[in-house]
Amino acid sequence: SQQGEEDPQALSIQEGENATMNCSYKTSINNLQWYRQNSGRGLVHLILIRSNEREKHSGRLRVTLDTSKKSSSLLITASRAADTASYFCATWEGAQKLVFGQGTRLTINP
Amino acid sequence: GAGVSQTPSNKVTEKGKYVELRCDPISGHTALYWYRQSLGQGPEFLIYFQGTGAADDSGLPNDRFFAVRPEGSVSTLKIQRTERGDSAVYLCASSLIGSTGELFFGEGSRLTVL
Numbered sequence: 001s002q003q004g005e006e007d008p009q010a011l012s013i014q015e016g017e018n019a020t021m022n023c024s025y026k027t028s029i030n031n032l033q034w035y036r037q038n039s040g041r042g043l044v045h046l047i048l049i050r051s052n053e054r055e056k057h058s059g060r061l062r063v064t065l066d067t068s069k070k071s072s073s074l075l076i077t078a079s080r081a082a083d084t085a086s087y088f089c090a091t092w093e094g095a096q097k098l099v100f101g102q103g104t105r106l107t108i109n110p
Numbered sequence: 111g112a113g114v115s116q117t118p119s120n121k122v123t124e125k126g127k128y129v130e131l132r133c134d135p136i137s138g139h140t141a142l143y144w145y146r147q148s149l150g151q152g153p154e155f156l157i158y159f160q161g162t163g164a165a166d167d168s169g170l171p172n173d174r175f176f177a178v179r180p181e182g183s184v185s186t187l188k189i190q191r192t193e194r195g196d197s198a199v200y201l202c203a204s205s206l207i208g209s210t211g212e213l214f215f216g217e218g219s220r221l222t223v224l
Binding site: 030031033035041042043044045048088092094095096097098099100101102103 | 152
């Protein structure tokens with residue numbers, strides 16, 4: 001089952017622009033996480049936001065969480081070519097299963 | 111080791127053959143997860159180990175899939191009578207026990223069934 005759904009499925013922007021990806025989920029959560037996956041590689045954890053937090057920053061990343069709308073957004077500012085990857089949101093279903101969305105494929109054009 | 115290690119990185123097999131995929135988690139991580147990822151899709155949960163036992167195997171698609179973790183460290187995902195639809199990247203992840211925090215992923219094993 002896919003708990004989170006990302007939007008858009010694909011995003012292509014110019015280097016230096018900001019990239020925004022959105023995630024919607026279905027059930028109540030303790031936290032929501034974002035992961036990055038470079039082509040042909042494993043997933044790398046980017047940031048975790050707890051259910052009692054509304055916004056969190058990490059370097060060029062900004063994550064927001066709206067539990068009333070069951071949605072989150074990931075903003076990457078001043079994008080770089082190296083940010084080209086797929087980005088996934090994930091939430092815990094119980095305490096034993098981290099469920100991922102379908103992902104957003106981000107392409108940064110030089 | 112420093113990270114989650116998966117072997118082989120690539121496996122090509124013929125339909126009907128038996129396949130084993132290995133995962134060596136981060137030292138001290140007692141929780142271990144297997145996921146399957148098809149092209150263009152997100153990771154799909156297969157099974158979760160807490161120590162040596164499978165605490166949740168609800169994601170295993172059918173009885174051709176089986177996973178073990180006999181000593182609570184290395185895990186092996188076993189696929190019998192492989193089918194072309196089993197072709198995917200199989201990802202392993204580990205974490206501290208009881209944590210609902212982040213998972214640490216390996217690079218995956220790409221399985222191709224001809």
